[in-house]
Amino acid sequence: xxxxxxxxxxxxxxxxxxxxxxxxxxxxxxxAEAMRSAGIEGKEVKGLVxxxxxxxxxxxxxxxxxxxxxxxRNVPTLRVEAACASGSSAIHTAYxxxxxxxxxxxxxxxxxxxxxxxxxxxxxxxxxxxNYMWEYEFFGLTFPGYYALHQTAYMKKYDSKEEDFxxxxxxxxxxxxxxxxxxxRNPVTLEEVMKSKYVAWPVxxxxxxxxxxxxxxxxxxxxxxxxxxxxxxxxxxxLGVANGTSNLSRRxxxxxxxxxxEAARTAYASANVDQSAPWKHIDVATVxxxxxxxxxxxxxxxxxxxxxxxxxxxxxxQTQVGGRIPVNLDGGxxxxxxxxxxxxxxxxxxxxxxxxxKAEKGRQADIRNGRxxxxxxxxxxxYAYVTIYEV
Amino acid sequence: xxxxxxxxxxxxxxxxxLRELRLKYELPVxxxxxxxxxxxxxxxLATRCRKCGARYFPPQSWCSECGSQEVEWFxxxxxxxxxxxxxxxxxxxxxxxxxxxxxxxxxxPKDELKVLAWVMEEPSKIRVGAKVRVGVVKREDGLSYGIFxxx
Numbered sequence: 001x002x003x004x005x006x007x008x009x010x011x012x013x014x015x016x017x018x019x020x021x022x023x024x025x026x027x028x029x030x031x032a033e034a035m036r037s038a039g040i041e042g043k044e045v046k047g048l049v050x051x052x053x054x055x056x057x058x059x060x061x062x063x064x065x066x067x068x069x070x071x072x073r074n075v076p077t078l079r080v081e082a083a084c085a086s087g088s089s090a091i092h093t094a095y096x097x098x099x100x101x102x103x104x105x106x107x108x109x110x111x112x113x114x115x116x117x118x119x120x121x122x123x124x125x126x127x128x129x130x131n132y133m134w135e136y137e138f139f140g141l142t143f144p145g146y147y148a149l150h151q152t153a154y155m156k157k158y159d160s161k162e163e164d165f166x167x168x169x170x171x172x173x174x175x176x177x178x179x180x181x182x183x184x185r186n187p188v189t190l191e192e193v194m195k196s197k198y199v200a201w202p203v204x205x206x207x208x209x210x211x212x213x214x215x216x217x218x219x220x221x222x223x224x225x226x227x228x229x230x231x232x233x234x235x236x237x238x239l240g241v242a243n244g245t246s247n248l249s250r251r252x253x254x255x256x257x258x259x260x261x262e263a264a265r266t267a268y269a270s271a272n273v274d275q276s277a278p279w280k281h282i283d284v285a286t287v288x289x290x291x292x293x294x295x296x297x298x299x300x301x302x303x304x305x306x307x308x309x310x311x312x313x314x315x316x317x318q319t320q321v322g323g324r325i326p327v328n329l330d331g332g333x334x335x336x337x338x339x340x341x342x343x344x345x346x347x348x349x350x351x352x353x354x355x356x357x358k359a360e361k362g363r364q365a366d367i368r369n370g371r372x373x374x375x376x377x378x379x380x381x382x383y384a385y386v387t388i389y390e391v
Numbered sequence: 392x393x394x395x396x397x398x399x400x401x402x403x404x405x406x407x408x409l410r411e412l413r414l415k416y417e418l419p420v421x422x423x424x425x426x427x428x429x430x431x432x433x434x435x436l437a438t439r440c441r442k443c444g445a446r447y448f449p450p451q452s453w454c455s456e457c458g459s460q461e462v463e464w465f466x467x468x469x470x471x472x473x474x475x476x477x478x479x480x481x482x483x484x485x486x487x488x489x490x491x492x493x494x495x496x497x498x499x500p501k502d503e504l505k506v507l508a509w510v511m512e513e514p515s516k517i518r519v520g521a522k523v524r525v526g527v528v529k530r531e532d533g534l535s536y537g538i539f540x541x542x
Binding site: 203248 | 398400408420448475476479483484485486487489494495496504506514519520
């Protein structure tokens with residue numbers, strides 16, 4: 001039988017244009033904080049999983065850079081990649097190392113240093129994250145372009161408007177002002193979002209997550225060790241993962257990400273969460289809002305709303321504090337920032353803070369069930385990770 | 392060191408890399424070379440599994456469904472409708488010499504295939520659900536394929 005696994009410490013850096021720090025220095029900021037909060041030293045870490053997509057940064061072997069920075073030596077060490085869901089893949093891999101009995105304490109650390117190249121090069125490299133030859137080489141798709149294809153289809157199918165999606169940006173920027181780690185702490189108005197320029201019609205600049213540097217880390221431990229280290233472990237009780245085709249032309253739907261649906265189904269089943277009304281069991285969620293349409297699709301793929309009703313859920317304020325299920329109270333990828341490989345780990349940090357009632361004033365959810373969800377998508381439904389945490 | 396510069400936005404000191412890497416891949420296309428011959432003949436070709444009938448676009452030389460390597464080339468009915476589209480306004484570095492281009496996905500219902508390509512039409516005239524056909528396009532960077540409006 002699998003062993004129980006919990007988070008016993010976490011750390012996160014300020015997100016943004018972090019030209020003041022190298023990949024190694026960002027990793028140290030987040031990793032040292034995580035180990036300090038767990039009450040452990042580097043030599044007690046028995047496994048190191050680093051999520052980093054790289055390409056835009058110079059270090060080719062980030063996992064060993066992180067090990068050296070944190071004094072973690074002679075343990076199983078690897079780097080994992082699942083595009084924008086790399087961080088969740090690090091946590092799931094660390095979970096497996098502990099659940100299988102191979103280690104008692106594992107550090108999962110996500111880091112991304114995207115400002116080592118210019119914006120045009122970053123746009124190029126992210127755009128290649130699909131099928132390279134058939135969809136990039138010939139047709140130059142960009143990351144916002146992939147999601148724009150979904151927004152166009154969604155707008156047509158459900159007769160929704162650009163303004164509907166802009167509300168995601170307004171909500172998430174609204175919460176980011178209370179998050180000291182967020183890249184953008186400025187609230188934005190609907191008008192400002194609507195006036196921002198198109199990056200891939202109908203997706204506008206203020207529908208889009210930014211290019212971000214940052215790191216986040218969690219210390220995971222077996223139940224025996226977790227109970228020795230802390231009175232308040234955050235347990236991982238549900239895991240679901242799925243993949244999609246690399247070619248978008250081989251997808252069945254452009255109004256949903258099938259991988260998200262499958263990952264949610266598996267995660268709900270493993271955590272005994274009601275598949276048809278999961279919000280009854282979950283107090284707070286982070287969903288993958290790399291673009292505003294992605295958050296709306298996530299509401300439906302995760303069954304927070306019926307098909308075509310994601311926009312209504314948003315408009316009614318049901319995904320704010322006090323609503324059916326508060327979503328992205330840290331500002332989301334949109335405003336907190338999206339350091340690709342760190343995002344999934346940052347989501348775990350955020351839900352840990354929420355469940356332990358340690359979120360900053362103005363953005364704390366009501367914790368009744370003691371259960372939270374993270375939804376982390378890689379690419380455009382190329383990977384999807386759903387994880388359920390409990391206290 | 393003279394190669395320490397200041398970041399344009401933050402003013403932080405940055406070591407401006409002395410080493411430069413130019414990256415250009417060489418992609419093997421031998422197993423789908425019939426596709427590129429097809430473009431020369433004015434055809435968009437796909438592949439079909441001889442054993443289970445699964446159809447593939449982009450074309451591939453094996454069957455992911457049943458594992459067979461017996462696949463054949465065929466020309467799908469190029470007529471269909473537009474599932475979705477976008478206009479790429481902010482372009483990647485290697486596409487920055489192009490004007491804004493439209494990427495769409497055409498659904499070809501007869502053969503149950505979808506094709507992602509540039510839509511060869513002004514964005515203001517494009518509608519989701521419109522009738523389209525897929526066809527060969529001569530682009531300044533070589534022979535390719537695209538999605539064309541149909542009356």
